Amino acid sequence: MELTPTALALLGLLLAAWTAGAVWQVVNSMERSRSARSARTMTRRLTRMIDDSPAVPLLVKADGKIEGPERLASWLGLRKLPGFLSELDARDAGMTEGDLEQLRDAVRRTQKTASPFRMVVTPRGSEKSLALRGQLANAAIASGGAALIWWFDFSESQGELSRLRSEKARARNDFAALVGLIEAAPMPMWFRGNDMELQLVNSAYVDAVAAKNAAEVVEKQIELVEKVDGLSAAQIARQALEKNLPIERILQATVGNQRRTLRVSDLPLGTEGIGGYAVDIEELEEQGRAFRAFREAQRSMLDQLSVGVAQFDENRRLTFANQPFKRIFALPASVQIELPQFERFLDMARDKSRLPEVRDFPEWRAELAAWFQAGAPIEDAWTLPDSTHLRIVGQPMPDGGLVFVAEDRSEQLALSATRDTLLRTRTATFDSLFESLAVFAPDGRMQLWNRSFPAIWGLTEEWFDEHRHVDDLLDRIANRLARPAQRKAIGDVVRAATLDRKQRGGRVVLSDGRTLEFGGVPLPDGNGLLTVMDVTDSTKAEEALRERASALEEADAMKTRFLANMSYEFRTPLTSIGGFAELLQSGVAGDLSEQGRDYVEAILSSVERLSTQIESVLDLTQSEAGLLPIATEDVDLLSFLTHVVRSREDAIESKGLTLDLRGDKSAGTVSADRRQLGRALGNLLDNAISATPESGRILVALTRRKSGARIVISDNGEGMKPSELARALDGYRLAGAEGNGGNGGNGGKRGLGLPLARQLIEAHGGRLEVQSEKGAGTTATVMLP
Structure with a gap:
C-alpha cells in the first residue's frame, strides 16, 4: 500500500514526537536519578552533621514515644536510647527523678501551647551539664503535636562560667581587701587621674596633711610633698606617666607637725592614672647615720689597736x-x-x-x-x-x-722565752740561796719552795709534792718547836703576807736548840713569801757582840772620865810649872845668872811644846770619841789662809823656803770653827815646812768648787812610801821617829799632826786626801763643804 505524502509527513511527525518524548523521558529519568543521588548525599551529609553537631535532637511524640540518636544515650549514661520519655530515668543512670518530672511537664506544656522552654539537667553519676531547648516540632518533621528537644553539652562552658564567677567574686573580695588594706596602710597612699588631680587618698595621707577627711584633701588638692627644684608632686607624677616608668625619690616633708624623711614613689597604672605612696624612712636614716658614725668610730678605734x-x-x-x-x-x-x-x-x-x-x-x-x-x-x-x-x-x-x-706575737714569744728563762733562773736561784723559801697562795696552799725549806724543818721533799696547806705544815712541825704554841706565830705571818698584804717576821727556837728567824713578804702577784733562816750562830755571835758592846760602852764611859781627869791632871801641873818659870824669869826670886836664864827659857819652851802636845792628844781623843766641841762661824777663806801662812813666816824664812800662796776672793766663805780649822791647816803646813829641805818650795792653792772649797798644800820634800803614809795617817809615827818623813810625820815635831788634821777636817764635814811619793814630795788636799 502506497502511502501518501501527507501520511508520510504525519508519520514523520509522529516518529519525531515519539523520539522527542523518548528523549525527554530519558533526560527526565536521568534528572530524577541525579536528584535522588543528590538527596541521598544531602541526607547523609545532614545526618553526619547532626551526629557531629554539639546539639543532639530528641523528638517526643504525643504518646510519649521518643526518637533520637544513640549519642544522647551515651550523654545520659544509658546503654541505648529507650522508647519512651519516662524511661530516661534508669535509677542508676539517665536523668534524675526531679529533672525528668520537670522535663515531662515542660514537654506537655509545649505540646499544648507550642511555647518553647529551656532547662539544665545533670545526669546521674555524671559531671556533665546538659542544656535543653524545647519547641513544638514542625509538621514536616512530625504531626500530631510532637515536641522537638535540642540537647546541648555545655560542661566546658559551665566550668568556664563557674570559674569566671569565682574569679569575679574573688576579684571583688580582693578589691575590697585591697581598698581596706590601702585605707589601713600606715603609709600615705594616693591615686591621680590622667589630669594629675588627686582622686583617692587613704587615712594615713589625711593624717599626714592634717586634713579633716579624704574628701577635703581631694577637693582642695592638698599635696603631701612640697615643690622640689621648682617641680611639684603633680609634675613629677606626669613625668612618670609620660615615661611609663616608676620614679622614686627621697626628700623631706612635714608629716603632722614633724619634719620627716620620706621615700616617695610614683607608679604609672596604664591609662587609668598614676598611684603613689610615701614610706617614712626617718628612723632608717637615723640608723644609717648612727651606723656610719659607729663605723667611723670603730675604724678610728681599730687604728689605735x-x-x-x-x-x-x-x-x-x-x-x-x-x-x-x-x-x-x-x-x-x-x-x-x-x-x-x-x-x-x-x-x-x-x-x-x-x-x-x-x-x-x-x-x-x-x-x-x-x-x-x-x-x-x-x-x-x-x-x-x-x-x-x-x-x-x-x-x-x-x-x-x-x-x-x-x-x-714576736715580742710575746720573746717575753715568753724570757719568762721561761726567768722561771728557771728563779728556781735555780731559790735552790741556791742559803735562806729557806716558800711561796703561799692566798688560800694558804704552797706554790713554790726551794730545796733547803724541807731540810730546815726536817721534812721529806716528797711530803711537799702535794702542795700542802699551811695548816698541814704547822701541824707537822709543831713537835719540832721548843714551844709548840709558836706555830700560831708562823701561821699569822703567812696570813699577814697573803691576805693582809703586810710584812711581818718572828723567831722560833726548835727543840734541838737551833734558832730560826722567819719573815713574811707580800708578793706583787698576790702570793706571800715565807723566808726561814737558821740564825743559831748569828744569835750566839750577837750575844757575844752585845756583851762586847756593853764592855765597850763601859770602856767609852771610862775613857770619857779619863779624858776629863787627864785634861785637869795634865793642864794643872803644866800651868804651875809655866807660871813658876815665868816668875823666875821676871826676877821675883832674884836675878838669875846667864845659865839660869837659859834654863828658865828652856823650861818655858818645853812647857809650851808639852801644852801643845797635850792639847793635840786631847783633841784627837775627843774627836775619835765624838766629844770635840765645834763652834762654827763664817770664815773668809783667803784672809784666813793668809793669816795661817803668815803666822809661820819665821819658820819658813829660817829654812830659806819659798812659799807660793795662790787664791782670790772668789773662794768665798765657809762655816767653820776658826780655831780648830786653823789648827788642822797649820798642822798640814807645819808638816810641809818640816819635810821640805832648805831652799825648797811649798805651794798653797785655794780654789772654789761647785760643791765647796779646795785647799792644796804641797811640798817637794823627800815624800813617803805607801806604808809610811798609812802609818802617818793612823798616828803610829811617834815624835822623833824616822826624822823628816814628809808631809806626814811632822819631821819629829808632831807625830799626831796628820791624824789630828784629818779628824778636825772631818768634824767640819770635809775630807782630807794625802798623796805622797818617795823622792817626789807630798800633796795634801782639803775639801771643805
Whole structure:
C-alpha cells in the first residue's frame, strides 16, 4: 500500500514526537536519578552533621514515644536510647527523678501551647551539664503535636562560667581587701587621674596633711610633698606617666607637725592614672647615720689597736685596713683608693716578703680564699722570713665577707722565752740561796719552795709534792718547836703576807736548840713569801757582840772620865810649872845668872811644846770619841789662809823656803770653827815646812768648787812610801821617829799632826786626801763643804 505524502509527513511527525518524548523521558529519568543521588548525599551529609553537631535532637511524640540518636544515650549514661520519655530515668543512670518530672511537664506544656522552654539537667553519676531547648516540632518533621528537644553539652562552658564567677567574686573580695588594706596602710597612699588631680587618698595621707577627711584633701588638692627644684608632686607624677616608668625619690616633708624623711614613689597604672605612696624612712636614716658614725668610730678605734685588722666584703675586696695591718704587711697607701682583691692583697704581701715561705703558693692562696666560705673562725700561725711570728684569725661574716686579724706575737714569744728563762733562773736561784723559801697562795696552799725549806724543818721533799696547806705544815712541825704554841706565830705571818698584804717576821727556837728567824713578804702577784733562816750562830755571835758592846760602852764611859781627869791632871801641873818659870824669869826670886836664864827659857819652851802636845792628844781623843766641841762661824777663806801662812813666816824664812800662796776672793766663805780649822791647816803646813829641805818650795792653792772649797798644800820634800803614809795617817809615827818623813810625820815635831788634821777636817764635814811619793814630795788636799 502506497502511502501518501501527507501520511508520510504525519508519520514523520509522529516518529519525531515519539523520539522527542523518548528523549525527554530519558533526560527526565536521568534528572530524577541525579536528584535522588543528590538527596541521598544531602541526607547523609545532614545526618553526619547532626551526629557531629554539639546539639543532639530528641523528638517526643504525643504518646510519649521518643526518637533520637544513640549519642544522647551515651550523654545520659544509658546503654541505648529507650522508647519512651519516662524511661530516661534508669535509677542508676539517665536523668534524675526531679529533672525528668520537670522535663515531662515542660514537654506537655509545649505540646499544648507550642511555647518553647529551656532547662539544665545533670545526669546521674555524671559531671556533665546538659542544656535543653524545647519547641513544638514542625509538621514536616512530625504531626500530631510532637515536641522537638535540642540537647546541648555545655560542661566546658559551665566550668568556664563557674570559674569566671569565682574569679569575679574573688576579684571583688580582693578589691575590697585591697581598698581596706590601702585605707589601713600606715603609709600615705594616693591615686591621680590622667589630669594629675588627686582622686583617692587613704587615712594615713589625711593624717599626714592634717586634713579633716579624704574628701577635703581631694577637693582642695592638698599635696603631701612640697615643690622640689621648682617641680611639684603633680609634675613629677606626669613625668612618670609620660615615661611609663616608676620614679622614686627621697626628700623631706612635714608629716603632722614633724619634719620627716620620706621615700616617695610614683607608679604609672596604664591609662587609668598614676598611684603613689610615701614610706617614712626617718628612723632608717637615723640608723644609717648612727651606723656610719659607729663605723667611723670603730675604724678610728681599730687604728689605735696594736693588732692588725682588715675587712673584706662579699666580693673579696679589701674595704678597710687599720694602720697596724698596713704596717705588718707593708701595704702601700694606695690600697684605700684602689681596693685590691683578697688574692691581690696576698700577692702584694708576698712581694714585700710579709708572708710565710710555702712550697706551692697558688694552692696555699686558694686555701686562704676558702676561708670566706668557712662555717667557723679559722686560726693559723705564720712565721715570716724576718722571724716575725704572726697569729692569724679569719672570721667569716654572715654577708659573705671576711674579717682578717693579724697579731704580731714576736715580742710575746720573746717575753715568753724570757719568762721561761726567768722561771728557771728563779728556781735555780731559790735552790741556791742559803735562806729557806716558800711561796703561799692566798688560800694558804704552797706554790713554790726551794730545796733547803724541807731540810730546815726536817721534812721529806716528797711530803711537799702535794702542795700542802699551811695548816698541814704547822701541824707537822709543831713537835719540832721548843714551844709548840709558836706555830700560831708562823701561821699569822703567812696570813699577814697573803691576805693582809703586810710584812711581818718572828723567831722560833726548835727543840734541838737551833734558832730560826722567819719573815713574811707580800708578793706583787698576790702570793706571800715565807723566808726561814737558821740564825743559831748569828744569835750566839750577837750575844757575844752585845756583851762586847756593853764592855765597850763601859770602856767609852771610862775613857770619857779619863779624858776629863787627864785634861785637869795634865793642864794643872803644866800651868804651875809655866807660871813658876815665868816668875823666875821676871826676877821675883832674884836675878838669875846667864845659865839660869837659859834654863828658865828652856823650861818655858818645853812647857809650851808639852801644852801643845797635850792639847793635840786631847783633841784627837775627843774627836775619835765624838766629844770635840765645834763652834762654827763664817770664815773668809783667803784672809784666813793668809793669816795661817803668815803666822809661820819665821819658820819658813829660817829654812830659806819659798812659799807660793795662790787664791782670790772668789773662794768665798765657809762655816767653820776658826780655831780648830786653823789648827788642822797649820798642822798640814807645819808638816810641809818640816819635810821640805832648805831652799825648797811649798805651794798653797785655794780654789772654789761647785760643791765647796779646795785647799792644796804641797811640798817637794823627800815624800813617803805607801806604808809610811798609812802609818802617818793612823798616828803610829811617834815624835822623833824616822826624822823628816814628809808631809806626814811632822819631821819629829808632831807625830799626831796628820791624824789630828784629818779628824778636825772631818768634824767640819770635809775630807782630807794625802798623796805622797818617795823622792817626789807630798800633796795634801782639803775639801771643805
